[in-house]
Amino acid sequence: MVQTRQATLDEQFALRHPKSAALFAEAQRVFPSGVTHDGRYTQPYPIYVTHARGSRKWDADGHEYVDYFGGHGALILGHCHPAIVSAVTAQAARGSHFGANHELEVRWGQLVQKIVPCAQNGGMVKFVSSGTEATLMAMRLARAYTGRDTIVKFRGHFHGWHDYATVGMSDPWDQPSSAGIPRAVQNTMRAVPVNDVAALEQALSPGDVAAVIILLNGLSTEYLTQVRDMAHRHGTVLIFDEVITGFRYAPGGAQEYKRVTPDLTTHAKILAGGYPGGGICGSSEILRLLEHRDDAAWQRGRRIAHPGTFNANPVSSAAGIACLEIVQDPAIQRKAAATADTLRAGLREKLERRGIAGSVGGEVSLLNVSFSEPKVDARRLTFRFRTAMQMGGVDFSGLSAFVSAVHDDRDVEQTVRAFDQALVALREEGAL
Numbered sequence: 001m002v003q004t005r006q007a008t009l010d011e012q013f014a015l016r017h018p019k020s021a022a023l024f025a026e027a028q029r030v031f032p033s034g035v036t037h038d039g040r041y042t043q044p045y046p047i048y049v050t051h052a053r054g055s056r057k058w059d060a061d062g063h064e065y066v067d068y069f070g071g072h073g074a075l076i077l078g079h080c081h082p083a084i085v086s087a088v089t090a091q092a093a094r095g096s097h098f099g100a101n102h103e104l105e106v107r108w109g110q111l112v113q114k115i116v117p118c119a120q121n122g123g124m125v126k127f128v129s130s131g132t133e134a135t136l137m138a139m140r141l142a143r144a145y146t147g148r149d150t151i152v153k154f155r156g157h158f159h160g161w162h163d164y165a166t167v168g169m170s171d172p173w174d175q176p177s178s179a180g181i182p183r184a185v186q187n188t189m190r191a192v193p194v195n196d197v198a199a200l201e202q203a204l205s206p207g208d209v210a211a212v213i214i215l216l217n218g219l220s221t222e223y224l225t226q227v228r229d230m231a232h233r234h235g236t237v238l239i240f241d242e243v244i245t246g247f248r249y250a251p252g253g254a255q256e257y258k259r260v261t262p263d264l265t266t267h268a269k270i271l272a273g274g275y276p277g278g279g280i281c282g283s284s285e286i287l288r289l290l291e292h293r294d295d296a297a298w299q300r301g302r303r304i305a306h307p308g309t310f311n312a313n314p315v316s317s318a319a320g321i322a323c324l325e326i327v328q329d330p331a332i333q334r335k336a337a338a339t340a341d342t343l344r345a346g347l348r349e350k351l352e353r354r355g356i357a358g359s360v361g362g363e364v365s366l367l368n369v370s371f372s373e374p375k376v377d378a379r380r381l382t383f384r385f386r387t388a389m390q391m392g393g394v395d396f397s398g399l400s401a402f403v404s405a406v407h408d409d410r411d412v413e414q415t416v417r418a419f420d421q422a423l424v425a426l427r428e429e430g431a432l
């Protein structure tokens with residue numbers, strides 16, 4: 001008798017996704033490894049998405065997914081929120097770029113001043129086109145303000161892909177996360193372990209540090225207050241990178257949620273309502289380094305130059321205004337966080353029932369899964385998990401999820417079911 005073998009996860013995936021397979025084959029002849037962002041690379045191959053609405057998206061083969069990639073965290077209001085779609089549509093018909101100042105950028109900046117603690121009470125704002133540009137600008141502002149070169153960051157904290165941000169991302173800590181980073185750049189960065197006050201004190205003590213830049217995820221108010229006080233004691237600018245946490249932890253971001261205010265904050269993602277955009281806000285004394293003055297010496301050598309073709313472009317400004325007007329209501333962040341809590345509880349229960357060692361964590365509407373005894377390396381586990389979840393109609397961002405204010409009970413139920421099936425599939429194939 002012929003023994004029939006159950007199809008592997010990859011075989012089932014391939015049967016369900018022929019159009020994505022064909023697009024990926026073409027993409028590999030256009031882009032290195034076929035992708036346009038590292039986070040979209042996966043194995044056996046990525047799905048190609050045709051459209052999205054609310055908490056859901058659909059791929060080229062007609063499959064529907066509960067989406068937790070959430071525009072890399074930009075979509076706390078889900079896909080195609082009607083207010084954002086109508087603001088963007090109206091603006092696209094009026095013009096996408098005026099090569100001029102426009103009212104929308106003023107209104108957008110005023111909303112930031114109203115909502116974000118470090119921009120209140122006379123703080124100022126500057127728009128750029130991405131989170132990477134925002135952290136680059138914040139570091140440059142701090143360097144110009146203090147006249148010092150060194151930036152202290154924390155091990156594993158991601159601040160985008162410019163040269164300075166590649167330092168101290170993963171073990172071995174003295175090797176940048178990317179090739180092509182000049183040694184001279186690395187020498188201006190000091191990466192210290194988080195939650196280690198003595199290490200931070202040591203890094204600050206030479207007195208040559210322009211800024212401390214930090215993510216707030218998972219850190220206590222007490223520790224963040226210590227970081228702020230230590231930075232200030234050493235004449236160092238404190239930068240909170242709120243590209244992810246801004247407008248998500250609370251309307252005013254994690255600085256409002258954790259009640260610690262920095263000198264400068266960097267934003268992107270939710271700031272621009274799902275369209276390209278970023279920003280820096282905070283101390284006017286520091287931001288005024290971008291000022292134009294009728295002073296030749298200032299203009300030539302002391303001010304910070306700032307071009308950027310798409311800074312505060314009208315379409316992103318329209319989306320940003322529509323989004324911030326909605327997310328300034330704390331009910332939005334509370335709804336997303338409550339859904340994430342329900343999801344965390346559901347996933348934990350499945351881990352326990354299946355007897356798989358791991359945990360489900362994350363703060364407010366950020367959720368992450370970790371497995372403590374995987375049988376494959378971390379990179380492979382991420383690919384296998386993502387594929388297994390996609391087979392159940394759910395798209396995670398690796399092992400993480402950005403929960404939005406429009407995910408509902410039906411989404412949570414489907415996700416918990418997909419997770420349970422994924423655990424079984426990954427155990428069967430020997431990944432867990």
Ligand SMILES: Cc1ncc(COP(=O)(O)O)c(C=O)c1O
Nearest residue numbers: 130131132158159160243244268
């Ligand atoms: C905390 C943080 N900072 C900076 C960035 C870079 O932002 P962008 O991808 O818009 O360049 C990211 C991107 O995910 C981020 O998570």
